[in-house]
Amino acid sequence: MAYLRKHIHIMRSDQEEASMSGSKGSMTVEAALTIPIFLFAVLCLVYLLEIQAIRLSVRSAAQGAAKNAAEDIVTIPVLNLFKMNSDMVSLIGADRLERSIIEGGKSGISCLGSWHQKSTGEIHVRVTYKIELPFPGFMNMKARQKVEMTVKAWTGYEKPDMKDGDGQIVYVTDTGIVYHTNYQCSHLQLSIRFLPSSGLSGLRNLGGARYRACEKCVHGSAMAGIYVTNSGNRYHNSLNCSGLKRSIRAVQKSKVQGKRACSRCGG
Numbered sequence: 001m002a003y004l005r006k007h008i009h010i011m012r013s014d015q016e017e018a019s020m021s022g023s024k025g026s027m028t029v030e031a032a033l034t035i036p037i038f039l040f041a042v043l044c045l046v047y048l049l050e051i052q053a054i055r056l057s058v059r060s061a062a063q064g065a066a067k068n069a070a071e072d073i074v075t076i077p078v079l080n081l082f083k084m085n086s087d088m089v090s091l092i093g094a095d096r097l098e099r100s101i102i103e104g105g106k107s108g109i110s111c112l113g114s115w116h117q118k119s120t121g122e123i124h125v126r127v128t129y130k131i132e133l134p135f136p137g138f139m140n141m142k143a144r145q146k147v148e149m150t151v152k153a154w155t156g157y158e159k160p161d162m163k164d165g166d167g168q169i170v171y172v173t174d175t176g177i178v179y180h181t182n183y184q185c186s187h188l189q190l191s192i193r194f195l196p197s198s199g200l201s202g203l204r205n206l207g208g209a210r211y212r213a214c215e216k217c218v219h220g221s222a223m224a225g226i227y228v229t230n231s232g233n234r235y236h237n238s239l240n241c242s243g244l245k246r247s248i249r250a251v252q253k254s255k256v257q258g259k260r261a262c263s264r265c266g267g
Contacts, residue, residue, distance in 0.1 A: 047101070047133055054100055058109070058127060059147050061091040065111075066125045066151045073153050075245045078192045079116040079123060085109060088127070103130040103142060121153040168253040179256045182265035188248055191230045192239075206230050217241035
C-alpha cells in the first residue's frame with residue numbers, strides 16, 4: 001500500500017508539472033502574438049496623427065499662399081501658380097516636407113488646379129497631394145488628398161478720412177493722365193497674356209505697334225514664352241518685371257488736379 005501511494009503521488013506531481021509547462025507555453029505564444037499587434041496599433045496611431053498634422057499644415061499654407069496671391073493679383077492680374085507652390089513650400093518648410101509622408105516631398109504638392117475668375121475677382125484655390133504610408137510588406141498604401149477654397153482679390157484698405165470733402169473716390173495711376181471712377185475699369189487692368197516665343201513674329205498691340213524686348217527682364221534670345229499686354233509695346237520674360245506692374249491709388253476727386261475723366265468709366 002505504501003508503494004502504491006508513493007507511485008500515485010509521483011504521477012500527480014508529473015501531471016502538475018506538465019500542466020504548468022503547458023500554461024507557460026501558452027503564455028509565450030500569446031505574448032508572441034500580442035506584442036506585434038500592440039506595436040502595429042501604436043504605429044497606426046502615430047501615422048494617423050501625422051496625417052492629421054500634414055492636412056492642417058497644407059491647409060494653413062494654402063490659406064497663406066492664397067492671401068499672397070490675392071494681394072499680387074491686383075497689380076498683375078494673372079495667377080502665378082509657380083509662386084503659389086513656392087509660397088506653400090516656404091510656409092510649411094522644405095525640410096518638413098522632405099521628411100513627411102507626402103509622396104515626392106516638397107515636389108509632391110501641386111496647385112495646378114487653381115484659377116482666377118476675372119469677372120468676380122475671386123481666386124479658386126485647389127491643392128492636391130498624395131500621402132504614402134511606409135508600411136513594409138504592403139503595396140500601394142497611398143491616399144490622394146485635396147484642399148479647396150475661394151478667396152477674394154485684395155483691393156486695398158480704405159483710410160478713415162477718404163470720405164471727407166465731396167465724398168467721391170476716384171482712382172489714378174502715377175503716369176496716367178486721367179482719373180477713373182471704377183476700380184475695375186479695363187484701362188486700369190493690365191490684360192497680360194502668355195504666348196510662346198514663336199508667336200512674337202507679326203504680333204501687334206491694340207494700337208498696331210510691334211512689341212520690343214523689355215530692357216529690364218529680357219536678356220538674350222533664348223525664351224520658352226513671353227508675356228505681353230494689349231496696350232503695351234514691350235514683351236517680357238518675367239511676371240515679376242516692374243514693367244508689368246501698375247500702381248493704383250484711391251484719392252478724393254477734389255484732390256485730382258490736371259487730370260480729366262476716363263472716357264470709359266468717368267463719363
